[in-house]
Amino acid sequence: MKSSKYSLIVLSVITLHAAATRADEFTPDDEQRWQQQFMDSVKQGRELWTSPTLGSNGVACAQCHPNAANTHPETYPKFQKQIGKVIPLWEMVNWCLRNPLEGQPLAADDPKMVAIQAYVTYERRGVKLEPGKH
């Protein structure tokens, strides 16, 4: 009993030393690459947001939500009255695709859906949440 516990501790120590860097030691290259990946998705999201091609009637998300205003991605999942239950953001995006845009919904992991969510998250960064004032 005692010896097996001891060996476990030894193992974990070895594992720690085997890691090349510590968790808080990201290189500037890492950060740049991740930021680039995110911004690429944001850029694609902005294009989709302002594009009449996402739906079928030429209406674009930006018509009602300039700069993704009044989207509040940070408040999801939440109860959405028109759907009648607690839903994540992507389900709300699909509601908009089906209704005002009269288009087809996207899968949750569709790169377009990811890009749309990246864009609204990016636009809402640092914005104070003030109910009734958006």
Next chain:
Amino acid sequence: MKNINRSRRQFLKTGGALALGSTLPISLVELAFAEPSQNFSFAYISDAHIQHIKGARFVRNWDMGLKRAVAEANLLTPKPDFVMFGGDLAQLGSKEELDHGAEIMSALSHKLRYVMGEHDYYLDLGAYWEKLFGPQYYSFDHKGVHFIVLNSIRTYDDWTYKRWPTAEQRMLEMAGLDNPNGSPFMVGDEQSKWLKQDLDKVAKTVPIVVFSHSPLQKIYKGWNFWTEDAEQIQALLKPYKKVSVIYGHVHQIQYNQIGNISFNSVMATAWPWPYPSTYAQAEQYLPKLTVPMNRADPFFERDATGWQFINVANGNVDLNFTLYNNTDRVVRFDNLKKQPQDRDYQAENARINPQRHY
């Protein structure tokens, strides 16, 4: 049907309140007219954004907003003397959209006048619109009030004439509210000159009502809730005793008082817009008197849209907003404070639930 009944009831209620207002001591009410029979009201429908899909197909939602406004305006009692359309009849300024919008408006049984919006203008610079509705800026007198209609959505010649390879692209660039390629709106020199000449003929005591599409004040440049030469236009209006500016474009209730000028916005029939105060990253001047209306509920497509019945009984403007699925709002000119005010919701603790909900 239920809604129509409700809004008519609401109007009758408001009418009662206005009648009460006239029992104030006569020194507080500066009547513009010798006879109360000269009092009048007009209705305002704005920002329909009729959007063409293809062939005979148009975006149903925007069509329905305008059709409903027209139907309800026809049922008004008392009858308005006329109806103003506040601009953005079309979404991308095409003949199809303007024709379709004009056809829906033709069901209106009242005298009708139009304001030019940027969505009507930037495809052919107003050529087809002029053919349908007349000059882009003009004035008229009605029962002792001087009305002025401006095309306030023009911009720099460089942007209008030199920047874009096609008229279609110019229209698309200006149609995006948050598009950094857009350009600030302005009345411009030619119209300012005309405005000065027009005003010179008007006595300083005559109440003046100016209709413009953009606000004639500077609210939020990022979304073009903005008129670049607002100060110059305000200066021209300064010598007159009672001036009201009524504008569309912002798709939400706003009001303000700058010196002698009262500013009131009107609602859209197409869709509501969020409040620009969300955005701290750009310079902005949201009028201090603005009280946000209830936020839109996307479940109900007419929510936070509407039309308004305007009373100019004492030379100032009182607006009765008819809001579908929201509590109706009244923005009335307060004679003591000398500014328009939505008295019901001024106090923070008087705000109703949807205003505390995101």
